[in-house]
Amino acid sequence: MLDTVDRRVQPCPECGTEIRTDPRFVVWCAACDWNMDPGEPEETPGRLERLQRRLARQHGEKLLAEVTAGVTLRPRRDGASVLAYTIALAVHGVTAALVVTGILLVVLGWGSALPLLGAVLLGIAWPLRPRFQQLPDDVPVLYRADAPELFRLIAEVAEAVGTAGVHAVVVTVDVNASVSTYGLRQRRRLEIGLGLWEILTPQQRIALLGHELGHYANGDTRHGLIIANALRSLTTWRYLLNRIPQPTLGEVALNALYLLPRCAVLGVLMLLDHLTFRATQRGEYLADSFAARAGSTEAAVGLLDRLLVGDSATSALLREANTKQVARAGNPAREEAWRGLWKRLAAHMDSLPQSEYERQRRCSALRGHGVDTTHPPTHLRRACLLTGAPTAAEVVAAPERQAALDAELAKARETLAREILNGI
DSSP states (O other), rough: OOOOOOOOEEOOTTTTTEEEEEESSOOOOTTTTTTTTOOOOOOOOOHHHHHHHHHHHHHHHHHHHHHTTTTOOOOOHHHHHHHHHHHHHHHHHHHHHHHHHHHHHHHHOOSSHHHHHHHHHHHHHHHHHHOOOOOOSSSSSOOOOOHHHHHHHHHHHHHHHHHHHEEEEEEEEESSSEEEEEEETTEEEEEEHHHHHTTTTTTHHHHHHHHHHHHHTTTTTTTHHHHHHHHHHHHHHHTOOOOOOOHHHHHHHHHHHHHOOOOHHHHHHHHHHHHHHHHHHHHHHHHHHHHHHHHHHHHHHHHHHHTHHHHHHHHHHHHHHHHHHHHHHOOHHHTTTTTTHHHHHHHHHHOOHHHHHHHHHHHHHHHHTTTOSSSSOHHHHHHHTTTSSSOOOOSOHHOOOOOHHHHHHHHHHHHHHHHHOOOO
């Protein structure tokens, strides 16, 4: 259902400035920032999280200074990247050593306690093993034969940003999009969340594809198979060696035994974070530049603005689901509520006042890298896009193409709308 907007006027309790309120959103004052960010205070971050935020802030501010000074960001491999790969390979070498040693002890140690020790080593190595993502089986997955026009569009955008297309498109309900690889052959997959896709203009969708495919083009190291699995292995080691709270007498000795290995793991994890953070931040700015190249600077900025208010889209979908659940059974409107869900979502997002966009921009500047250390704050990414002359689109959203794309995504739209509203 469409939102009924009831805007009112009230004075700011802090400075007295007149505030035009919308009951659907946070009431705040643009003059003095009263109630701008009323969310719950976040938990005190740990040592690693504090380091990550400090590194993210330092690298983000340095990259922004480079961009605003006219320095063109380009993908690059430097000494830090080489060292990061070396450390990651060493981490995987430890896992391989555990596997080999465990197998040898099990095979050659019969008649003693060695096979038991080997089984323990293999048990430790199992959660440390490299992971290969697979395609999900609970959401729609499209291949070229299912959506030829969509794959042609992806190929055009990929060519514009200097990379190849994808092998599969996963469609979800999320207000997000991402790229990754799957399987032993490391085929490319693009994940499109309809919660985001449906609230974008056709040209902003092209910018979205440009951003995501741009991650392939710039060769992000942190999300690659080798380093990503090394970070996962180190995080697992950190969990296995974590200090036992309120220990018994025997656990005190175990905590003491774990102290040096735990410090070593934490140190390596911090070092790998330090070596890859700058590349990760650079990768996001580069992906934004690819979004502007593919869809235009205007579309890329519009995409960031939509991402900025993405929580409103998530809340709208939750309201739709809750409204459906409380409707009386047997009501025809309840059974057909999935029809028009995505249009209602787009209409809701189009009704957002500009004051909500501005509030979210100020919140982004206030929070900085506190929420997400791997992505620069949205206000910095937006500032980078607006630096210099606007970029024209290399791929234009032709009206006749939109009908074909809508037809190819129709079944996925219906499936996911039914899932949200009917639980099937």
